[in-house]
Amino acid sequence: MPKKIPLKEEPDKLLKYKNDKYYFSIEKRYVVYVNKNYVDVWTIPKNTVIQPEEFNSLNKNHFTKKVASFNKPLKIFMGSFLFEHDTDAILVQIEKNKYAIIYQNVATFTTRKQITEFNSVVFGHYAYPFCYDEEGNCYVIDQEIILEKYKEYLQILKENPYEINDKNYTPIQKKLKVKFIDTY
Numbered sequence: 001m002p003k004k005i006p007l008k009e010e011p012d013k014l015l016k017y018k019n020d021k022y023y024f025s026i027e028k029r030y031v032v033y034v035n036k037n038y039v040d041v042w043t044i045p046k047n048t049v050i051q052p053e054e055f056n057s058l059n060k061n062h063f064t065k066k067v068a069s070f071n072k073p074l075k076i077f078m079g080s081f082l083f084e085h086d087t088d089a090i091l092v093q094i095e096k097n098k099y100a101i102i103y104q105n106v107a108t109f110t111t112r113k114q115i116t117e118f119n120s121v122v123f124g125h126y127a128y129p130f131c132y133d134e135e136g137n138c139y140v141i142d143q144e145i146i147l148e149k150y151k152e153y154l155q156i157l158k159e160n161p162y163e164i165n166d167k168n169y170t171p172i173q174k175k176l177k178v179k180f181i182d183t184y
Contacts, residue, residue, distance in 0.1 A: 030092055030182075031103055032068070034076060039092050041068040041106055041181065065154075067182040068106050070094045077118035079103070079129065088127040089120035101141050103127040105184040110136060112146075144178050147171040 033040045043065055070092050078090035089103040097111045103120065104127060113134040120129040130140045136151030147153075153171045 001086070020120060029104055030102055030106065034090070037072060039068075039070045039073055039076065039090070039102075040066060041102055041182075042066050068100065070100050070104075075115075077131070078117070079118070079120035079127065088122050089118075089129040091115065091129065091131060099131075100181075101129055101130050102182075103141075105180055106176050107141065107180045109139065109141065109176055109178045110145045115139075139176055141176070141178060144176045146174040146176045148174060 020149055030042060031042050031044060033042075073094060074091045074096075075093040077091040077093075079091075089101065091103070092100040093115065094100055094108070097114060098108065099111065099115060100108045102105065111133050115131045115133055118129070118131040120127045120159070128142050130138055132138055136149050138147040138150035139145075140147065141159075148171060150171050
């Protein structure tokens, strides 16, 4: 079992994280502690480089401050994993239609319906998270847009690409209001 990471700002509460799972966001910008009662997000200084083999030997000097804490998450979606504790993005459902996203940034946003699917694509060293709700709307967090009924569009495109032109079907883009808590 990996040794847990001590935290700089709350030394008296270190035992809080004893049984938690922890993950690093892409480029080691954040360390994220996850359990069924909360998700805590801590920053890692920009000049700190953490290699996967160093995960078990980190100390309090690796962290600067807690930037977010989400209590009693309803659901947690994980992005893809590069190493055991290294993920490109984490999506946390904090209310029925309210979510927090942790990737290069930490942000919150509200959806029309509940999220059913979460993905994140990495190009270079940058994650591009997106998710779908129950109606097939696609939320592109980084671009701050909603593509209405996008899953329907993709299905038509997959089955008969010519039908897209016949129906003149183009997904409608709407503005997604994203509140950034911490940015890189």
